[in-house]
Amino acid sequence: MKDWLTDLFNSVEGLVLFVCLALGFALGKIKFWKISLGGVAGTLIVAIFVGMMGVTLNSQVKNIAFALFIFTLGYMSGPSFFASLNKHSLKYGIFTIVEVVTILVVVGLATAILNLDQGTAAGLLAGGATESAVVGTATDAIAKLDLPADQIKTLQGNVGTAYSISYIMGLITIVLFTSQFAPAIMRVNLREEAAKLWEKLGGGSDAEGGATSALPDLVGRAHEVTFATGKTVGQVEAALGESIAIERVRRAGANLDVTSGTRLAAGDVVLLHGRREQLIDGYSVIGPERAGIEGMNVDLDVQEVVLTAPGYGGKTLGDIRASIPQEERHGVFLSGISRMDHNLPVQNGTQINQGDTLRFTGAKRDLASFVPRVGFVIDPSVKMDVIFIAIGVILGMLIGKIEIPLGSIPLSLGTGGGCLLSGLLFGWLRARNPKHGQYHPAAAQVVKDLGLATFICAVGLSSGPQAVDLIKQYGFSLPIAGILVTLIPASISLFVGWKLMKLPAPLTLGAVAGQQCSTPAATAVQQAAGNTTPLMSYTIVYALSNVVLPLLGPIVVALTGAIS
Template sequence: MFILDEPLVLLFVIIALGMLIGQWSIKGVGLGSSAVLFVAMVFGHYGYEISSVVQNLGLSLFIVAVGLQAGPRFFKMIKTSGIIFGIIGVVIVALAGFTTLIVASVMDLSPALSAGIMTGAMTSTPGLAAALEATGDPIASVGYGIAYPFGVLAVVLFVQLFPKVLKVDLMKDLNRKSSPIRRTSSPDVMTIEVTNDAVHKRTLKELRLAEGTSAVISRVIRGDRTIISLSDTVIMKGDRLVAVGNKRDLAHLRDEVGKEVPTNFSNHDNIKLRKVTVESEAVVGKSLRELALRRTYGVTVTRIERVGFEFNQNPGWRLEQGDILTVVSSEGRLDELESLLSTKKLEVTNIHLFSLALILLIGILIGMIPLYIPWLGTITLGIAGGPLLVALVIGHYGKLGPIRARFFQPSNQVIGDIGLALFLAGAGTTAGAGIVEIIQQEGARILLAGAIITAVPLIGGFFIAKKLFHLSMVHSLGALCGGMTSTPGLGALNSLVETDDPAIAYAAAYPFALIFVALMSQLIVLFL
C-alpha cells in the first residue's frame, strides 16, 4: 500500500495492530506487547522496514527503564535473604545457557538463531536485544518469535499442573516449611531508664544514640508526660526512653544509657504505633531525611517493609509506592502523616528529560568501551549493556550529581512501553524479511530446540529450589517464574493460593534473571 511507504505511518500501524492483538487472551494467557514483534515480522516479510535508528532508540529507552526499575531492589536483595531467590534466578538462566550450547552444537544451529531461541524460551526481551546487538543478525528475532509462545505456555502449564501431579496442597506445604522470607512481626520494645550522668541534659542529636543500628527511640516518658522523641529533645536523668528495634541493638542501647524497666503504656494511650502504606506520588522517590518526618510531623519511623522484606529505618531510604512504614506518634499526628503518604495526587509522572538524556549518553559511551575477557576475546557492552549498567547504578542511588533517576513507577512504565514498542517494531520488520526461508530450512529443529531449552531450566530450576534450598512448593514456583521472567506464570500461580509469597519470591528472583539472561545471550554468541 502506498500510504505505508511513509515511515511514521508504517511504524504506528505496526504498533497499533500489535498492541491490539496483544490485548487478546485465551484463559488469561496472551502475547502482550510481544505481539508487536509478530505483526512487524509479517510486514517485514512483505518488504516493509523500520529504520535501525528507531530500533536502537527504542532499545536504549527500554533497557534504561528496566535498569531504573530493578536498581533500587537489585543491590538490596544481595544483602538480604532474598539472595537465595536471586541465586535460583541466576541458576535457571545458567541452565538455559548451558542447554542452548549443547542443543546448538548437536543441531548445528547458528549463534544468532540459538541466542534468539534461548531468549524466546525465557520470554526475555532484554535478552533478545542483547543477542541482536551481539550478533547483528536479525535471525535472532526469528528464533525468539518461534520459541516465545512455547516459553509462555510451558511455565503457565507447569505452575498449574505440577502441584496436582505431585498431589501437593500448596498452602499446607507453605505453612509446614520454614521460609527464607522475613515476615513483618511486632517490633521488640524496651523501656530504658536513664541513669548515666553523661546523658543528662543533652539532646538526642548530640547523643547520637544507637546510630546505625535498628534501635529507634520513639518516645520519652518524663513523670506522667509522654514526649515524642525529636532530634532536639533534651534527655534528663530519670527519663524513661521507649525504644523499638531488635533485641541485640536494644540491649546495647540499654547498656549505654541506663537500665531496663517494665514497659507500661496504660497512662500513655495517646501514643500509638501504626503501619502506613506509601501511595502518594508526591513522596515517591524522596528520602526519609528529605521528608523530615520527625521535625515536620513529630512522628518516628521505626521500620520499613518492601515486597515482604523488612529493613531497618534509614534516613537515606527513598520511598517507593507500596512501602509500609511502621510509625509511632499521637493519633492526630499519625492521621496527618497517613494523609500525606496515602492521599493520591494528580501528578503521576515525573520524567526528568535532562537526567534521562544523560543516563542514555553515559550508558552508550560506556557500552562502546572494549573489554577484554580471557579466552573469549574483546567485547563491548553495547547500547544494551552500557545503559543497563548505568541505569542500575543510578537507579540504586536515586540521584548522582545533576542526574535524578528515581522516577515514579508510571514514568518508568511510559519510558519502557514506548521503548519496547519501537524496538520490537524495528526488530520484527528486519527479521520478517527472512522468516519464511528460515522456517523452511530449519523446520521442526527450531521448535524442538525451543522445547528443550524451555523444559530443562524449568524442571531443573524447580528441583534446585525444592531439593537444594528446601523451599516450599509455593516459593519454588514463585522463584521459578521470576527466573524464567514469566509474568503470566506468576499470574497463574497467584490464582492458586491466597498469599503474597509467590509475588515476593518472583520479585526477588526476577531482577537477577533479567540482567543475567542479557549477559548470557552475549556469552552464547561468543562461545559458539
C-alpha cells in the same frame, strides 16, 4: 493490495510502527485458555508478517528505543538489585545461577545438534528465557562480527524469528509448569500451602491489585465519651491497641488541640482511625458510636515513599515496627508495599528491602513527622527528570562502545549492556540521593513498554523476509528446543528449591517464575495460590535475573560462534 500497502508504509514515515503496535497489542490481549502473549510478543508476530512486504523501520529509531528501554529497566531495577545483595536474599540467587548456566548449556547443545547459526541460537535463548532484552544485546553483538553486511543482516533477522517462535513456546511452558504441573509434581495443594504461609507471616486480608475490600483494614469511627471519662487520649489509645489513633476530640461544638495528655470529659466525641479489628472494642472502652457529627471529619493523606533509610533494609516488617517507638509512628499506617511494580503482603513476616515503595496513610501532620526517617516521598507531579535520565543514557552508550578482544570476536556490551549498567548505577544513585533523578513508576512503565515494543517491531520487520526460510530449515525442532530451553532450567530449580533449600511451595514456584522474568507466570502462580505470597520470592529473583540475563546476549553469540 500488497503493493498499495507497501507504497503507503514507505511513503508515510513511521506509519508502519504504529500499525504494528496497534495490531500487536490487540493480538497480545487475546487469551488462549488462560494465557495471553502480551503486547511485545504480539507486536513481533505482526511485524514479521508485515516485514514480508519489504517494509523496514529506521535503524536510529530502533537504537534510540532500545536504549531508553534498557536504561529504564536498569534504572528501576537498580535499588531492588543492590538491595537483594544481602544475606537473606542472596540465597535466592541460586535460581538465577541455575537459569544462566543451564540455559547456556542447553542452547550450546541445540547449536551443536541442530547446527544453529549465531542469530538463531541467540533468539532461541532470548525466547526460551522469555527475556526480550537479550534480543537487543545479541543483535548489538552480531553487528560487531567480522562478517559481510548482508550476512550480519540475515543473522540479526534470525534473532527475531527464532525469538518469536521460542518465546511463544517458552511462555506457555513456564505458565503451565509453575501454576499447574509443578504443584502436581510436588504433590501439594498450592492454595492450602499459600494459606499456611500467609498465616505464618501474620495473616490479615489480601485484596487483589485494583480491588477494594468490602471490609477495609483502615476505618474511621466516632464515639461519644462515657466509659472513658477522665482518661487521657494516650490511655484510651493504649487500651484499644497500638494500631489506632485518636485524630480529633470535639467538646461543646469545638475541636480541641489533641495530644496524648488531653483528658477526655463526658459528652466529648472522639474520632478514631485505625485497624478495623482494634476499633471493634471502641464502644466498651469509650462509649456509644455516633454518626454524622458535624466538624468531625478529617482528611487523611496517602504518600508513597521509597525506602532509603539505613538499618531497615533486609529486616521483616514486624522487626521494623518493633524498632520504632509507638509515639514516633502515631497515626501513621502502612497500607501497601510494592517492589518492582508488584504488591507484597503487608504482614509482619514480609522482608523489606532498600528501594521498596511503601504506601502510608495518615493525617498530614503525622506523616510529615514520620516519613522523613523512612525514605523520600515520590512526588506525583514530577514524572521524570529528563536531564538526569539523558545523561545516564549518554554514559550507557559510551560504555557500550568499549571493546575487549575475545579471540577473533570483539566482545563489548553494546548499547544494550552499557545502558543497562548505567541504568543500574543511576538508579542506585537516585536511591542514595533522592533530590535528583525523579522517574515516576508510571512514566517509567510507559517508556519501557513503548521502547521495547518499538525495538521489537523493528526487529520483526527486518526478520520478515527470511522468516519462512528459517522455519522451513528447522521445522518443529526449533519450537521443541524452545520448550526445552524453558523447561530444563525450571525443572532443575524446582528440585533445588523444593528438595534442597526446603522452601515453601509458594516461594519455590515464585522463584522459578522470577528466574524467567515472567510476569504472566507470576500472575498465574499468584492466582493458583490465592494470595500474594509467591511474589515475595519472585521479586527478589526477578531483580537479579532481570539484570543478568540481558548480559547473555554477547556471550551466547561468542559461545555459539565458537561451537559452530
